[in-house]
Amino acid sequence: xxxxxxxxxxxxxxxxxxxxxxxxxxxxxxxxxxxxxxxxxxxxxxxxxxxxxxxxxxxxxxxxxxxxxxxxxxxxxxxxxxxxxxxxxxxxxxxxxxxxxxxxxxxxxxxxxxxxxxxxxxxxxxxxxxxxxxxxxxxxxxxxxxxxxxxxxxxxxxxxxxxxxxxxxxxxxxxxxxxxxxxxxxxxxxxxxxxxxxxxxxxxxxxxxxxxxxxxxxxxxxxxxxxxxxxxxxxxx
Numbered sequence: 001x002x003x004x005x006x007x008x009x010x011x012x013x014x015x016x017x018x019x020x021x022x023x024x025x026x027x028x029x030x031x032x033x034x035x036x037x038x039x040x041x042x043x044x045x046x047x048x049x050x051x052x053x054x055x056x057x058x059x060x061x062x063x064x065x066x067x068x069x070x071x072x073x074x075x076x077x078x079x080x081x082x083x084x085x086x087x088x089x090x091x092x093x094x095x096x097x098x099x100x101x102x103x104x105x106x107x108x109x110x111x112x113x114x115x116x117x118x119x120x121x122x123x124x125x126x127x128x129x130x131x132x133x134x135x136x137x138x139x140x141x142x143x144x145x146x147x148x149x150x151x152x153x154x155x156x157x158x159x160x161x162x163x164x165x166x167x168x169x170x171x172x173x174x175x176x177x178x179x180x181x182x183x184x185x186x187x188x189x190x191x192x193x194x195x196x197x198x199x200x201x202x203x204x205x206x207x208x209x210x211x212x213x214x215x216x217x218x219x220x221x222x223x224x225x226x227x228x229x230x231x232x233x234x235x236x237x
Contacts, residue, residue: 054094055233056103057155057204059087060113060122060141061133063234071132074100078124078133083117084109086206087124102133104154106206106231110178111154113141113205142203144180155204155231157183157197163214164228166195172217175208175229184208197229204231 055065059078062068079087079102086109089100102124104111114122120141125133135141135152142150157175165172169192176184176195183202186193214228 054098056090056094056098057106057206057231057233059102059104059124059133060111060152060154061125061128061135061139062102063153065233068132069098069101071130072101073130073132075129077127077129078102081123081127083114083123084111086111104206104231106209108210110206110210112144112180113150113152115144142181142205144205144207147181149181149183149201149203153203153234154206155233156199156202157204157208157229157231159195159197160228160230163224164195165214165217166193170217172213174211174213178207178211180205180207195229204234206231 058065058068059082074089076089079085079089086104086106087102088105090098090103092099094103111122113120117123118126120143122133122135122141125135128134139152140148140150141152142148159175161167171192173186173193173195176186176193181201181203183198185196185198187196188194208229209227209231212227212229215224215226
């Protein structure tokens with residue numbers, strides 16, 4: 001009789017709440033706590049701003065990627081001020097922290113540093129309220145009228161020879177004709193020349209990319225998502 005009472009007492013003591021207290025933490029809860037802890041550690045180290053962030057082509061004065069992402073308030077004034085409408089918001093695919101910050105889209109036009117519209121002073125830098133777009137004190141901007149490259153380098157053009165029409169003996173030289181800085185050279189025969197980028201002359205203005213015919217001509221490889229010549233950003237050291 002005594003043994004039966006002791007058994008009943010033990011069973012009463014083992015309530016559901018006590019059982020849960022002794023059960024191992026579920027995988028989902030454990031993952032949650034690990035994730036929160038990792039995020040806190042990244043914040044403490046100041047590393048979160050670089051997680052999942054892809055550098056993109058920035059307007060003049062925005063080449064310091066970290067400074068731009070930190071200072072930009074996404075006010076969109078630079079989009080509105082750009083006379084050629086080549087400043088567009090970065091998307092989430094470019095990185096969460098850089099989303100809706102300004103990037104350059106050369107699909108229809110290029111950057112001449114507002115040479116025609118504002119005497120060579122980029123309007124985007126003038127309207128930026130936080131200096132996220134700020135030219136260095138010694139800035140020398142590219143001048144397409146004289147072919148002067150300047151020292152503000154937006155990016156460097158790169159050619160994909162696999163999809164470039166010039167490497168398919170079509171005689172295409174659209175990028176060469178569009179370049180104002182002699183940054184593209186021709187090699188080969190007069191009728192079917194190959195095109196190559198002179199990196200030390202290129203400032204990333206995007207004129208070559210804006211006229212590339214590789215996509216519109218329908219002669220590129222299946223599945224291509226960009227033109228055969230594109231401007232790639234140069235990250236600040």
